[in-house]
Amino acid sequence: MSSLIDQDPLPPGDRGPGEAAPAGRLGLVRSAGVVSLSVMASRVLGLVREQVFAVFFGAGPETDAFVTAFRIPNLLRDLFAEGALSSAFVTTFSQYLATKGDKEAFRLSNLVATALVLTLGIFTVLGIIFAPLLVEMTAYGFSPEKKELAVEMTRIMMPFILLVALAAKAMGILNARGYFGIPALASAFFNLGAILGGLFCGFVLGPALGFRPIIGMAMGTLIGGALQFAIQWPSLRSAGFRYRPMLSFSDPGVRQIMKLMGPAVIGTAAVQINVLINSNFASSIHDAAGHPIDGPVSWLNYAFRLMQFPIGVFGVAIGTVTLPAISRSIATKNIPEFRDTLSRSLGLVFLLCIPSAAGLAILGRPIIGAIYQHGKFAASDTDQAAAALAFYSAGLAGYAAIKILAPAFYALDDARTPMLISIGSIAINFSLNWTFVRVLGFGHRGLALSTSLVALLNFMLLLTFMRRRIRRIEGRRLLSSLMRISAASGGMALTCWLCSRLILSRLGATSFSGYLTALAVAIPAGVGALYLLCHLLRVQELTMLKEALFRTTRARRQ
Numbered sequence: 001m002s003s004l005i006d007q008d009p010l011p012p013g014d015r016g017p018g019e020a021a022p023a024g025r026l027g028l029v030r031s032a033g034v035v036s037l038s039v040m041a042s043r044v045l046g047l048v049r050e051q052v053f054a055v056f057f058g059a060g061p062e063t064d065a066f067v068t069a070f071r072i073p074n075l076l077r078d079l080f081a082e083g084a085l086s087s088a089f090v091t092t093f094s095q096y097l098a099t100k101g102d103k104e105a106f107r108l109s110n111l112v113a114t115a116l117v118l119t120l121g122i123f124t125v126l127g128i129i130f131a132p133l134l135v136e137m138t139a140y141g142f143s144p145e146k147k148e149l150a151v152e153m154t155r156i157m158m159p160f161i162l163l164v165a166l167a168a169k170a171m172g173i174l175n176a177r178g179y180f181g182i183p184a185l186a187s188a189f190f191n192l193g194a195i196l197g198g199l200f201c202g203f204v205l206g207p208a209l210g211f212r213p214i215i216g217m218a219m220g221t222l223i224g225g226a227l228q229f230a231i232q233w234p235s236l237r238s239a240g241f242r243y244r245p246m247l248s249f250s251d252p253g254v255r256q257i258m259k260l261m262g263p264a265v266i267g268t269a270a271v272q273i274n275v276l277i278n279s280n281f282a283s284s285i286h287d288a289a290g291h292p293i294d295g296p297v298s299w300l301n302y303a304f305r306l307m308q309f310p311i312g313v314f315g316v317a318i319g320t321v322t323l324p325a326i327s328r329s330i331a332t333k334n335i336p337e338f339r340d341t342l343s344r345s346l347g348l349v350f351l352l353c354i355p356s357a358a359g360l361a362i363l364g365r366p367i368i369g370a371i372y373q374h375g376k377f378a379a380s381d382t383d384q385a386a387a388a389l390a391f392y393s394a395g396l397a398g399y400a401a402i403k404i405l406a407p408a409f410y411a412l413d414d415a416r417t418p419m420l421i422s423i424g425s426i427a428i429n430f431s432l433n434w435t436f437v438r439v440l441g442f443g444h445r446g447l448a449l450s451t452s453l454v455a456l457l458n459f460m461l462l463l464t465f466m467r468r469r470i471r472r473i474e475g476r477r478l479l480s481s482l483m484r485i486s487a488a489s490g491g492m493a494l495t496c497w498l499c500s501r502l503i504l505s506r507l508g509a510t511s512f513s514g515y516l517t518a519l520a521v522a523i524p525a526g527v528g529a530l531y532l533l534c535h536l537l538r539v540q541e542l543t544m545l546k547e548a549l550f551r552t553t554r555a556r557r558q
Helices: 026-057 061-080 084-099 102-129 131-138 144-157 160-176 181-209 213-230 233-238 252-283 296-331 335-372 379-393 396-411 416-439 444-470 475-507 512-536 540-557
Strands: none
Touching (some): 026 061, 131 144, 144 213, 160 213, 181 296, 296 396, 335 379, 335 512, 512 540
């Protein structure tokens, strides 16, 4: 059997001089590695962006208002751009390339681009008009001053959804054509534009024109969105794309995308409803005297930003290279190849995300302290964000695996199953939030725990239904890998805990030098323990990574 990942996943222009095409099943690993490095750059810049907020605005009311305002266009982005549209478009576009050729595939792309501009343009205008209502729905517990600030920034950032939708569509074209590096790097340019543009607008234009610095950061978000799309344009032209305005909602390809998007939008909407539920609970958390607390929204945001690092570097990266491959497998009716690619992708997620989750849970405090505890971000904020991160990390592997499993259903022309699972999660999420926050009094930590439990449940349900759909998914091998990786991660976590506890007890539990030293010692020691234990336990995925790294290094030296 010839696996699709045996083929060269990158066009010649994306490989170094003299670099051979990937051999065997290592093609998936190498392609994911290209995306991982690009996404890592984006995530690092994302952390820098959060550092800027931590230094200049802390975890107070301005940051709460910005996070809420950005969440509204971000919600629509997930509904109509990077979530539903991306999966539906990549699936259909890849199938068109495999069965109908470049001309028809690019015609479909032009139809989708024109429809996007018209549809999301309308949503942008409506969002600006109804911004007060949207903020009220998102954070009803805010004070009038915070709501007013959130409304102003919502109106500024609403066009972001159109910019990021065009960027997501460009990414889909390039991924389907075998280009992975530049599309994955595009989000790094978003963060770069948001940082530099935000600082310039906030602290240079702001004093001159009389608006608050936080308003300038909202303007920077638009600059970043435009840069995210613009950086991909040269690669689009190299891939053969030429935009021609055309519109037809009756075209078979457009109708297939809409068919896939319908349930996907509903499913993503269910996820976003959970986000809104969490935001409302967070905005209404009170202290013992019954007064609203400034900070829970920001603490959760700072913590989840760190979660997004491994989700993006590992989960999104593996999912990005998996979807075009399994879509072509379905187009050629090669179910064994589909099954093999999917199961190996999940195995890589386990290897990379379970240890990451353990590391974030154990080292959360020094990580957050070293990155954010500057300026207005106090040691108490570090403790609160670290507590949220520990509970978020419990669901990390589930988050990342969903990035692979949900699009796999779209490749099978089944968007209904992920949709129903997401809808069912709404009631579970609300019940868990109410229990953890209102009954047990866990505060924002309860919201993080609820989110993780819902993610794990969604993953298990998706895996169960996928197994029924394709009859088997190499469950015994996956379970064996899961147990071995979990055991190795436990040893790694113990090593990290001992190292960090020893150093922080001697250098100071809240000092910057203590945080850095603890991380400098604990992370290498933990990685070394993980490697040794995975080697002793004969984890297959580790062997795949080592072979891929060896082949890549050898090819670049030739």
